Amino acid sequence: MNLSNLTIKEATLGLKKKKFSSNQLVKACLDKIKKVEKKLNAFITINENGAIDQANNCDLYFKKFGEGIFEKKPLLGIPIAIKDLFSTKDLKTTAGSIIINKYIPPFDATVVKKLKNAGAIIVGKTNEDAWGHGSSGENSDHGPTRNPYNLERVPGGSSSGSGAAVASGECFMATGTDTGSSVRLPAAYCNLVGIKPTYGRVSRYGIIAMASSFDTVGHLTKTVYDNALTLEITAGKDSYDATTVPKDVPKYTHYLEKSIEGLKIGIPEEYFISGIDEKVENKILSAIKQLQKLGGKVNKISLPHTEYAMATYYILVPSEISSNLSKFDGIRYGDERELFGDEAKRRIMLGTYTLSSGYYDAYYLKAAKVRTLVKRDFEEAFKKVDVLIAPSSPTLPFKIGEKAADPLQMYLSDIFLCPVNLAGMPSLNVPMGFIDGLPVGMQIIGQQFSEKLLYQVAYKYEEATQYYKISPKI
């Protein structure tokens, strides 16, 4: 049995039935890492000894407390990976940048703490576009990560390492952050389920900030069940993050089986006009047919301000980036500012400009107003429908280097994903098959705090399609 290809649900069942130990699970992942890392470059730091120690502890725990322990610690003994943007106590955290290449945080991000408390074992810190700036993983100062389904191609970014690591079986779940696309795009390009939760649903405390009013904390898994299970653990009000919302966290996994008969599905027409790959369009149309078969009622819907979304995003996000990166001034810790990569420099300059006096009104303030309009588009849409369905990306995973020279082209791969971050809505990528052997993803968008519904829809679709069973041959 290839242990590292199991889902969390299967692995937990195996642990409970004593088919294998956590030690074996961790070793299977570490073996996989040794085997494929040279090709993939999904990790920046590997926590080999720490992970094995923890696995042994988990096995002792299970021996001592029996099956009941899984109630308290639902991820007991499960090897996971953490994006390098998340602070991990005593474990190097670089944000994918050489600026803080030697930074070892003295504290855990809230999400990391919650995952550790749930019994998860951190096998390593995953590669990413430095500071989360990018859609391909190519902006990492530690070299690009490759797509396990096709090593010539990008895995999607910025949570590039997290996508590649879960897809290839280097871990069972990996965390990501989604500021504009960074969980959903790698999920789409790596045949995974990726959640971008409602803004304020999951604590951002301890996660190196990119654009604070956009950043959300999500994760990538092979299946919908695994994803829902993880969000049950990570979501909720955090006294360390003033933007988290004191709303109860439903047991998402308990509602997955519910029928979606009569579900009102909206198809945003603005997402089907220009630049979309014909094969991707056909794929999404057949996915929509599948949802109709499952009981969904499809309507066209308009999100009229979509065309301004990218421009708005690329004014507001760099503004916040320029502010958030000011602490990396090389005075107290870290390296000199001149070592920032090109993309970070580009965004710092853009954002500094748009916040400068004399330009603030014309750029930042105007964009903030347009952001409200984009958000209103979604709110209006959700008066008419339950969910919106769209492709996650207009194109297939592209070749490494293909768009690197043209930042604008690169930005456009997020065109269907960014508007959701402007609005703060939740959105889920679920695999919708392959084109020429390359994974493509479908995006399910819901109104605020509708993660429960998104998982239901995704679960039914996954049950009918089962694309997650197609592992990369690596």
Place this chain on the structure above:
Amino acid sequence: MNNYIPVIGLEIHVELKTKSKMFCGCPADHFAKKPNSICCPVCLGLPGALPVPNKKAIEWTILLGKTLGCAINKVSKFDRKHYFYPDLPKGYQISQYDEPIATKGKLSLQIQSSKFKVQNDSSKLKNEEKTFRIHRVHLEEDTGKLIHKGNETLIDFNRSGVPLVEIVTEPDFDNADDVKRFLEELQVIVRYLGISDADMEKGSMRLEPNISVREIPNPKSQIPNISKLPITNYQLPKYKVEVKNINSFRFVKQAIEYEIERQTTLLEKGETPKQETRGFNSNKQITYSQRSKEEAHDYRYFPEPDIPPMIFNDDWLKQIEKQIPELPQAKLERFVKDYSLKFSDAFILTRDKKLSNYFEQVNSKFKIQNSKSKLKIKNYSQSIINLIINNKLSKTLTIGEFVNKVIELLAPKETDEKLLGATITRIIETNKKVVDDYKSGKQNAIMFLVGQVMREMKGKADAKIVINMLKSKIQSSNVRSSRFNRD
């Protein structure tokens, strides 16, 4: 010759003495603590740390705003103010920009002539009332501290993130004395509210005056009273000079006076002073240039995305308003009126809320005891205040103990006349020189003898009786001595 009128506005920072810091759980009391011993990821600005605002600090800022007669904005928010400095770990300070907690207040003061003097004459109470407008009151976080040692500079982050209130006045001052008086009043108010020690030396109150000088071309035209003029009625000078590093009220006066003179000299030469930030050198009592307008920061303010906007509900605001105590000026007027205290004494007393309360408690308890006793001491309030102010009695006594002491001191003394007679005779004999001085016309000499007698009597004698007996004994010794002379 032109007339020159100073135009002065103030920026005042006050550190709040909340239990915890502005955006994290670290203790806010940083004074004299081991460097970097009270900090955490948040106030160190470590990657990923987030600010969570301190509700008490917001409440106290509203309280101060209300006390200063400000309007409280129902919706307020924090903003980021960007600049690079080693003591600012995030590269920005969380402050408030265009939606401060409180705006448009005022503080009215009784100003005695141009220079405020504590007068013994309570008729001086009727002075000119001047009103100084408050532009805004907002909340922000303090920075760390740089410590320079030889060629090294060290950073102490204990102060980083301590809640800091900034009070900005309108440019309503035209002299340093009013500024000093205003600041002293503000300090007392802040202490009355119990929200800060407002201690200049410890840096929990800090001042930055903005000073410029306005030319009035026609000397014969009447000089308008700036504080009473709407701001639109006259033009502010085209420049202003901000002075930093001032850590006492005395220095603020010196700095302002120095600046007025410096700027006036320039204006008289036909030059316009440069817009700049200047430091104050307290040894030389001069200001010096620190940063010119060209180097001024663009702070790139934008709304702090880590903290949702604050919406204050009316009930909460009303509750806070109820916390406003009787303020020092009202208390002063009441003390003078109700207790017939001397203005100067009441002023000293009401500078300190605790002392005022102590006085009132002693006074009311004394009143009860006095009415029960046979003695019926009159005008006791003034006597009590004398005892408090002149430190005759320890203020650490309980109210009851204090009252008993007061009764002991104020009650007419029962004098042992036999003992007194003997004591006086002895004092006269041992102080012949002084007695002769008195006899030769030095009236004051008698007081020395009274003092000597009282000391011998250990205070157990009525002063009036002592004086009378002393005088008569000296008289009779006079007779005796003349007789001896004749012999």
